[in-house]
Amino acid sequence: MKLARVDEVPPGQTKFSPLESWPVLLANFEGAIYAVSGICPHQFNPLDGAILWGPLIDCPWQHFQFDCRTGQNRFPANVYPRDLRYLKKQLAPLKRYAVEIREGEVWVDIP
Numbered sequence: 001m002k003l004a005r006v007d008e009v010p011p012g013q014t015k016f017s018p019l020e021s022w023p024v025l026l027a028n029f030e031g032a033i034y035a036v037s038g039i040c041p042h043q044f045n046p047l048d049g050a051i052l053w054g055p056l057i058d059c060p061w062q063h064f065q066f067d068c069r070t071g072q073n074r075f076p077a078n079v080y081p082r083d084l085r086y087l088k089k090q091l092a093p094l095k096r097y098a099v100e101i102r103e104g105e106v107w108v109d110i111p
Contacts, residue, residue: 004106009033014057016048023047024097024108027068029055033101034068035108036094041073057094064090071096 001019004026009015015026016038023038025047038047040059049060056065056074065075071094080087098109 006104014050035097035099041092042090066094
């Protein structure tokens, strides 16, 4: 599915796509565009307005941070004790989607 033109996602920026089935967040880190779920698993808020700190997507609601390249939670996973089971769900990774650039357009493989 075509979600944007490459120039709509400049390096160091994100673009939120509010699809009906499940929102997607595009992130441009160092010239590569990544696509992840557009909903933060912490409290299920949209990542509309998320910013990048290097490769980290910063949720605009609670400032949970996820690596745009892998979807993995980096904060607060790096400070939470690993044995607190009820926190594990909040630290779930963002789902990643395959991205293809075609003639200046960003295409994302959304199942």
